[in-house]
Amino acid sequence: MSTVGLQLRELREKAGFSLRKAAVAIDIDVAILSKMERGERKLSKELVLKLAELYKTNSDKLVIDFLSEKVLYELEDEEFGFEALKVAEERMRYNKKSR
Amino acid sequence: MSTVGLQLRELREKAGFSLRKAAVAIDIDVAILSKMERGERKLSKELVLKLAELYKTNSDKLVIDFLSEKVLYELEDEEFGFEALKVAEERMRYNKKSR
DNA sequence: TTATGTGTTGACTAATATTGTCAAAGGTAA
DNA sequence: TTACCTTTGACAATATTAGTCAACACATAA
Numbered sequence: 001m002s003t004v005g006l007q008l009r010e011l012r013e014k015a016g017f018s019l020r021k022a023a024v025a026i027d028i029d030v031a032i033l034s035k036m037e038r039g040e041r042k043l044s045k046e047l048v049l050k051l052a053e054l055y056k057t058n059s060d061k062l063v064i065d066f067l068s069e070k071v072l073y074e075l076e077d078e079e080f081g082f083e084a085l086k087v088a089e090e091r092m093r094y095n096k097k098s099r
Numbered sequence: 100m101s102t103v104g105l106q107l108r109e110l111r112e113k114a115g116f117s118l119r120k121a122a123v124a125i126d127i128d129v130a131i132l133s134k135m136e137r138g139e140r141k142l143s144k145e146l147v148l149k150l151a152e153l154y155k156t157n158s159d160k161l162v163i164d165f166l167s168e169k170v171l172y173e174l175e176d177e178e179f180g181f182e183a184l185k186v187a188e189e190r191m192r193y194n195k196k197s198r
Numbered sequence: 199t200t201a202t203g204t205g206t207t208g209a210c211t212a213a214t215a216t217t218g219t220c221a222a223a224g225g226t227a228a
Numbered sequence: 229t230t231a232c233c234t235t236t237g238a239c240a241a242t243a244t245t246a247g248t249c250a251a252c253a254c255a256t257a258a
Binding site for chain 1: 234237
């Protein structure tokens with residue numbers, strides 16, 4: 001399973017950016033970007049969007065993966081993680097209807 | 100939809116505890132418990148478990164609801180929240196198998 | 199009235215977690 | 229060497245969360 005960080009790394013390389021160039025382009029420190037690509041620091045949705053734009057890639061899948069990673073991180077080692085996801089899903093469906 | 104906080108409030112009243120008594124029993128400040136029951140402060144899983152025990156209730160559903168609330172909180176207002184849940188579910192399935 | 203018990207509120211501090219900054223290191227290639 | 233690249237770790241700055249406390253309003257019993 002490839003993390004969002006690693007996906008971003010691949011995209012960066014394909015787009016021909018060095019870490020420094022990419023970091024400068026989105027105005028963050030190189031160290032941070034390096035760590036984010038390798039999963040040592042948390043990504044933020046904002047950075048994912050900025051990088052997707054920089055690399056001229058559609059961001060939808062990246063964002064979805066980013067969010068699902070966040071969710072899984074919260075539920076990891078939880079005995080009832082799966083049930084919690086199911087309940088969340090039901091409630092999300094319900095809320096969508098009633099709005 | 101009743102939140103975990105409100106569920107805990109009902110359970111407390113059924114069990115005959117005042118806010119103060121319950122708070123003392125699980126060793127937190129009354130103010131915090133009051134706020135948690137009304138959703139003004141975040142609950143923690145530990146407190147949910149302690150309260151369930153105090154009220155002599157099975158905690159499984161409470162924990163599941165607690166986790167799903169956390170997840171929904173993270174995904175609220177997210178365009179791709181539902182898709183993210185789906186992906187998280189797939190991955191959780193996958194990880195369970197491979198461990 | 200006074201006293202006691204109920205829950206709520208807001209201000210404040212303390213503790214913890216997250217982010218940002220920076221310098222230095224090691225690798226590779228010209 | 230020089231000029232890039234990425235990684236690492238230490239540190240400071242900020243933001244978020246958690247805990248403490250006193251006071252408030254309300255109800256009811258003595």
